[in-house]
Amino acid sequence: MIELVDVSFSYDGSQQVVRGVDLHLTCGGITALVGPNGSGKTTVGKLAAGILKPGSGRVEIGGRSADGMSLAEIGSEVGYLFQQPQRQLFAPTAREELSFLLRVQRVDEDEIRRRADAMLKQFDLQHLQDSFPFVLSRGEKQRLALAAVLMNRPQFLILDEPTTALDVKRKAELSKLLMRLHDEGVGMLIISHDSRFVGDLAERVVQLRGGEITDDCRNQHRSV
Amino acid sequence: MTAETSTDQFDPRSKLVLVMCISSLAVLLQDAVMMTAVLACGWLAAIAFGVDVAGILLRLRKLLYLFAAMAVIQSIFTPGGEVLVSLGGVSLVTSVGLDRGVTIILRVLIIVISAGIVTTASSRDVVQGLYQWGIPYEIAFMVALAIRFLPLLRQEAEDVLTAVQLRGLKLDEVPLGQRLQIYSYLLMPMVSSVLGKSQKLAIAVEMRAFRAHDQRTSYRSLQMHGGDYAVMGAAVAATAVFLLAAWRIGRI
Numbered sequence: 170m171i172e173l174v175d176v177s178f179s180y181d182g183s184q185q186v187v188r189g190v191d192l193h194l195t196c197g198g199i200t201a202l203v204g205p206n207g208s209g210k211t212t213v214g215k216l217a218a219g220i221l222k223p224g225s226g227r228v229e230i231g232g233r234s235a236d237g238m239s240l241a242e243i244g245s246e247v248g249y250l251f252q253q254p255q256r257q258l259f260a261p262t263a264r265e266e267l268s269f270l271l272r273v274q275r276v277d278e279d280e281i282r283r284r285a286d287a288m289l290k291q292f293d294l295q296h297l298q299d300s301f302p303f304v305l306s307r308g309e310k311q312r313l314a315l316a317a318v319l320m321n322r323p324q325f326l327i328l329d330e331p332t333t334a335l336d337v338k339r340k341a342e343l344s345k346l347l348m349r350l351h352d353e354g355v356g357m358l359i360i361s362h363d364s365r366f367v368g369d370l371a372e373r374v375v376q377l378r379g380g381e382i383t384d385d386c387r388n389q390h391r392s393v
Numbered sequence: 394m395t396a397e398t399s400t401d402q403f404d405p406r407s408k409l410v411l412v413m414c415i416s417s418l419a420v421l422l423q424d425a426v427m428m429t430a431v432l433a434c435g436w437l438a439a440i441a442f443g444v445d446v447a448g449i450l451l452r453l454r455k456l457l458y459l460f461a462a463m464a465v466i467q468s469i470f471t472p473g474g475e476v477l478v479s480l481g482g483v484s485l486v487t488s489v490g491l492d493r494g495v496t497i498i499l500r501v502l503i504i505v506i507s508a509g510i511v512t513t514a515s516s517r518d519v520v521q522g523l524y525q526w527g528i529p530y531e532i533a534f535m536v537a538l539a540i541r542f543l544p545l546l547r548q549e550a551e552d553v554l555t556a557v558q559l560r561g562l563k564l565d566e567v568p569l570g571q572r573l574q575i576y577s578y579l580l581m582p583m584v585s586s587v588l589g590k591s592q593k594l595a596i597a598v599e600m601r602a603f604r605a606h607d608q609r610t611s612y613r614s615l616q617m618h619g620g621d622y623a624v625m626g627a628a629v630a631a632t633a634v635f636l637l638a639a640w641r642i643g644r645i
């Protein structure tokens with residue numbers, strides 16, 4: 170689904186933040202990307218989603234070079250949840266947040282309402298559907314941002330630190346939801362340093378250190 | 394006080410006056426030739442103050458492409474004047490349209506480059522300078538904060554644009570009415586993030602016993618020197634000359 174071949178990247182042209190990374194992400198699998206702060210996890214995630222262009226090496230998404238794809242094209246296949254959810258919330262209400270981009274894409278109004286209702290229910294946001302996203306708590310923002318990404322029904326999800334603001338109960342719920350998406354065939358790259366969370370979910374754990382992959386193994390302890 | 398670099402020799406107030414002059418000209422002037430002259434002056438001034446002009450243009454290139462595209466569209470769809478390019482009897486580029494497109498680009502460039510001059514002043518000095526001019530401390534502090542947050546806002550704007558496009562938005566295919574609504578939506582996360590940042594900053598500084606009180610006294614006192622008066626005098630005089638010339642040829 171997503172393939173990174175010998176990818177290197179630098180923000181300022183001198184210091185290499187990502188060095189010679191090879192990563193093949195398959196359609197259905199759940200892969201965890203772990204590593205200490207500043208090891209380049211977010212950068213690898215953005216490279217894999219075509220948001221950043223590699224300095225050298227190449228990135229392919231669904232068999233096509235990410236270079237030639239517009240962000241909107243990528244977005245129809247890959248959903249990306251930013252580490253800071255407030256940067257991807259735009260609309261004046263939670264419901265509008267889920268709906269407005271589908272409306273622009275001329276999706277049928279009944280269909281939009283149906284999908285939005287399902288998402289609000291799934292993410293336990295029904296009571297907040299008329300709230301201004303800016304005033305939601307960080308965990309609520311995160312749930313809303315993920316719900317909004319899922320409205321597009323992407324084949325693959327990249328989640329950057331999805332559990333940082335979630336309490337234990339919400340974490341368990343997110344875990345369940347991600348497993349359900351997995352059963353529907355959605356592949357995932359979960360960026361996290363919450364080893365408990367990814368340990369339960371991921372079939373494969375990729376360890377990043379100083380911008381290089383130091384370990385890439387099957388997860389033996391997966392509980393579900 | 395010998396350790397000061399050459400650009401620090403200037404009072405932040407002279408930089409502010411210079412930038413206000415240049416950017417008012419950018420907004421007021423309509424004539425492409427004169428605006429080119431202002432751009433040249435602003436560019437030279439920026440380099441003289443040690444601004445990395447090439448770096449700024451490089452970092453803002455996406456935004457500049459956007460404005461260039463707007464300028465091209467403007468020049469294609471604005472009728473009037475001589476027809477410069479036509480296709481099968483349909484006039485594509487007219488002299489009036491071209492002139493309008495070019496002025497948009499010039500205006501943006503002038504403002505961007507002159508804003509670079511302000512960012513070379515330390516925000517602490519901007520507050521102090523404005524305060525010494527009798528501007529209330531709160532307002533001076535807000536101006537300084539706005540200058541400080543300028544580069545952050547750019548990063549924010551890029552992320553927001555990326556996020557909304559990744560969620561399936563093709564901006565160039567959206568009809569105008571909806572596009573305006575989307576632009577208004579995009580301001581939301583930027584405004585909220587700046588509000589959030591300033592709130593956090595306010596709490597942080599107040600916990601360290603900072604208040605934007607008027608009766609503050611300051612150990613540091615800014616002194617305007619000959620060079621400052623020269624910069625401000627030249628800026629105001631040049632602005633007056635430009636405006637007078639524009640008025641004489643009736644293009645203001």
Ligand SMILES: Nc1ncnc2c1ncn2[C@@H]1O[C@H](COP(=O)(O)OP(=O)(O)O)[C@@H](O)[C@H]1O
Pocket residue numbers: 180181186204205206207208209210211212213
């Ligand atoms: N926009 C940026 N500009 C410059 N350097 C950056 C930027 N974003 C991240 N970095 C640097 O790149 C390195 C890796 O960052 P990141 O990918 O965010 O790591 P992680 O997500 O693992 O914490 C860090 O040293 C960070 O300081």
Ligand SMILES: [Mg+2]
Pocket residue numbers: 210211212252
């Ligand atoms: Mg990160």
